[in-house]
Amino acid sequence: MRVEGFLFEQLLMITPVMILELAGVAVFALSGALVAARLGQTLVTVCFFALVTGVGGGSLRDILLGTQAEWLSDPWVSAVILASALLVWFTPERWWRGQLLEWADAAGLSAFAALGTAKALEFGVAPIPAVVLGVASGCVGGIIRDVLAGQPSILMRPELYVTAAALTSILALAALATDLPRLPALLIASAAGFALRGAALVWSIELPSYGNKKAGRDGPPS
Amino acid sequence: MRVEGFLFEQLLMITPVMILELAGVAVFALSGALVAARLGQTLVTVCFFALVTGVGGGSLRDILLGTQAEWLSDPWVSAVILASALLVWFTPERWWRGQLLEWADAAGLSAFAALGTAKALEFGVAPIPAVVLGVASGCVGGIIRDVLAGQPSILMRPELYVTAAALTSILALAALATDLPRLPALLIASAAGFALRGAALVWSIELPSYGNKKAGRDGPPS
Amino acid sequence: MRVEGFLFEQLLMITPVMILELAGVAVFALSGALVAARLGQTLVTVCFFALVTGVGGGSLRDILLGTQAEWLSDPWVSAVILASALLVWFTPERWWRGQLLEWADAAGLSAFAALGTAKALEFGVAPIPAVVLGVASGCVGGIIRDVLAGQPSILMRPELYVTAAALTSILALAALATDLPRLPALLIASAAGFALRGAALVWSIELPSYGNKKAGRDGPPS
Structure with a gap:
């Protein structure tokens, strides 16, 4: 799929995207490892949670696309x-402790949502499913982590989280439909989702x- | 895979199958959305549950087959x-409330079980695994929904449910092995599973x- | 991928590996069926648990590799x-009751970890991810079983389990990198993991x- 002559240009363009992806993996892996550590688990379980949280979303994206999971051929991840x-x-x-990790997670969430939508479009996925795959890339690692740990997942809390991923994915879809180059398109979409999650x-x-x-309905819904 | 000359015939034959499939998706999506709504969730979570329940079974079928999930290339789903x-x-x-949804769910269950078995056979899967894939297509969306919602899944209740999907899949396997055209074969198999689940x-x-x-054992099993 | 002339040699070499694999499937299926039986489930649910536990790890390995799940084209599994x-x-x-099944499970765990790593390498996966896939092949069936049954999984207990799979996978990676033929390489790696789990x-x-x-920290971690 790559023309040899464009190699240098490709390298220039692709490197920041790879850094974006590895940073997202690191952030999610940290959040997974922390959940396991707080549960008083062993080092092996801490590694397992780091793995599942770090590559869960991207793996789901790839297996739904019918392709090999990206991290299998990437020694860095x-x-x-x-x-x-x-x-x-x-x-x-x-x-x-504190909110440092929540902010890092917000960065990972929006980076993965943008990258997931872009990859889905490359594989010829229709627009709405491409947005859905972007959202899944961003959110699913954390959901698996919470289900395995027996915690209520972010999904079940009213806080704005999936919505930020959805905003990023929709903007990425729109930006990639224009003539904008890939990297700025993804960065703009990520920044918007990050800002919303930050807010x-x-x-x-x-x-x-x-x-x-x-209106007028009180008490917790059963 | 498609000969251009047979396009019209294919359309005539494929349309009812697609309608069957979309109806099944709608029914499962409704049941997922309702579970989230009853848990007092947000619109985003309601959409997420609708998605997971609607496409969960078919996605598992497709990823086990090593092919791209069908709903990614279908804008309707x-x-x-x-x-x-x-x-x-x-x-x-x-x-x-009431049993309307349970009946609709029975229709979706049997439609998906028949379609799942047929697709597995098209991909050259052996007979027993093809039946298993059909059953999974029908049941897995609901199982994921229940696990995510923290509810005991239909799988753990003694009520006849998976069995109805199994009946449909076995009949679909048998009917497709005869000279029967695809659509009536699938409809007969679905109807039998639907009748059993209805009973x-x-x-x-x-x-x-x-x-x-x-015999002679009383009390709840521990 | 197979040269016709080598068929007899292939058969001689491949048969023990297939037996290893089927034995692993049987052991995991038994453990899954037993969990469902102890929960007082129906025959259909017992079959479902046997299936998920027996093929869960291998299926995850195959779908991450982007290939069709092995058991779909194998009538024996x-x-x-x-x-x-x-x-x-x-x-x-x-x-x-008793430890018979735990020992059988240890055999299945180490067999699957070695086979999983070998298959990953055949698909061109990088060394570290190949070890991870081997570990996942061995452990994931049991984890899905426990999550579905609502039990704390082996993953959350401090007992040495995943570590034994990791030892097997690392040894399989090392042994396959040497000139050792495939079968003895996998058997040596499996034996080491089995011994560790047995200990x-x-x-x-x-x-x-x-x-x-x-040091000096008492009481259960919260």
């Missing part, structure tokens, strides 16, 4: 995940929920 | 899922469970 | 799974967990 797990293991848990973190923006969307 | 989620969101929950709904037919299958 | 489920169903549960069973070897790895 596994190394980054292992390093993330060891970092969590050998540092005290209190280093990782949700700062001001605790929540979506209305089904039971409470009707 | 995503639209049907979105519409189902919005329908649940903008209508009061009491509209959806289970009307008369609460249950399978014997392991602890209770031996 | 489904038959072995069905037989395992029926065996559990028609025998009293007390036959299956963990006999002497209850546990890995240190995150909360307790620091």
Whole structure:
């Protein structure tokens, strides 16, 4: 698929995208490793959670596309995940409190959503499913992590999270449909999703929920 | 794979199958959206549950077959899922009580089981695994929905459900082995599974469970 | 991929590997069927658990590799799974107490880890991901079984389990990199992992967990 003559140009263009992807993997791997560490698990389980959270979303995207999971042919992804797990293991848990990780997760979420939509379009997926695949790339690693840990996943909380991924994916779809080059298109879409997720973190923006969307209805929906 | 000259004939034959498939997607999407709505979730989560339940079974079938998930190249499936989620969101929950949905779910279950077996055979799968894939196509969307929602899945209840999908898949396998054209073969198999599931709904037919299958054993199995 | 002239040699070489694989499937299927039987489930659910546990790890390996799941084109695997489920169903549960099954599970775990790594390498996967795929082949069937049954999975217990699979996979990677023929390479790697898992069973070897790895910290980690 690659013309040899364009190799240098491709390298220039593709490197920032790869860095974006590895950073997203690292951030998700850290969040997975931390969940396992907080549950008082062993190093092996910490590595497992780092792996599942780091590559879960991208793997689902790839297997739905009917192609081999990207991290299998990329020696960096596994190394980054292992390093993330060891970092969590050998540092005290209190280093990782506070919102630092939530912000990093927001960056990973929006980077993966943009990259996922772009890859889906490359594989000839229709527009709406391409947006869905982008959202899944961003959110699914965290969902698997929470289900395995027996925690209520972000999916079940009213906080704005999936919506930020959806905004990124829709913008990525729109930007890639224009003449914009790939990298700025993805960066603009990611930045918008990151800003929305950041706003949700700062001001605790929540979506209305089904039971409470009707006026005059009180009490928790059963 | 398609000869241009047979296009019209193919269209005549394929359209009812596609309608069968879209109806199944809609029914499962509705059931997923309702579970999320009853849990008091947001619109985004309602859409997510509609998606996972609507395409979960078919996606598992396709990824096991090593092919791209069908809904990625079909613009209708995503639209049907979105519409189902919005329908649940903008209508009061009491509209959806009663057994209407259970009957619709029975229709979706048997339609997907027949279609799943047929697709597996097209991909050269051996007979027993083809039946297994048909059953998975029918049941897995609902199982993922229940696991994500933290509910005991239909799988763990003694009520006849998977069995109805198995009946449909076995009959589809047998009917496709004869000279019967594809559509009537699938419709006959679906109708039989639907009738069995319907009978289970009307008369609460249950399978014997392991602890209770031996005579003289009382009390709930632990 | 196969030269006709080498058919006889291939048969001689491949048969023990296939037997290794079918034995692993049978053992995992038995463990899955038993979990469902102990939960007092129906025969259909017992079959479902046998299937998911028996082919879960190998299926994940295959779909990540972007290829069709092996058991779909192999008529033996489904038959072995069905037989395992029926065996559990028609025998009293007390036959299956004790550590026999744990030892069989250890054999399945190490066989699958070695076979998974070998298959990943055949598909051109990088070394570290190939080890990860081997570990996943060995462990994931049991994890899905436990998540579906609502039980804490082996993954969350400090007992040495995933580590044994990792030892097997790393040794398989090393042995296949030498000039050793495929079968003895896989058998040596499997034997080492089996021995480690066996030692963990006999002497209850546990890995240190995150909360307790620091000296002077008492009480359960929260």
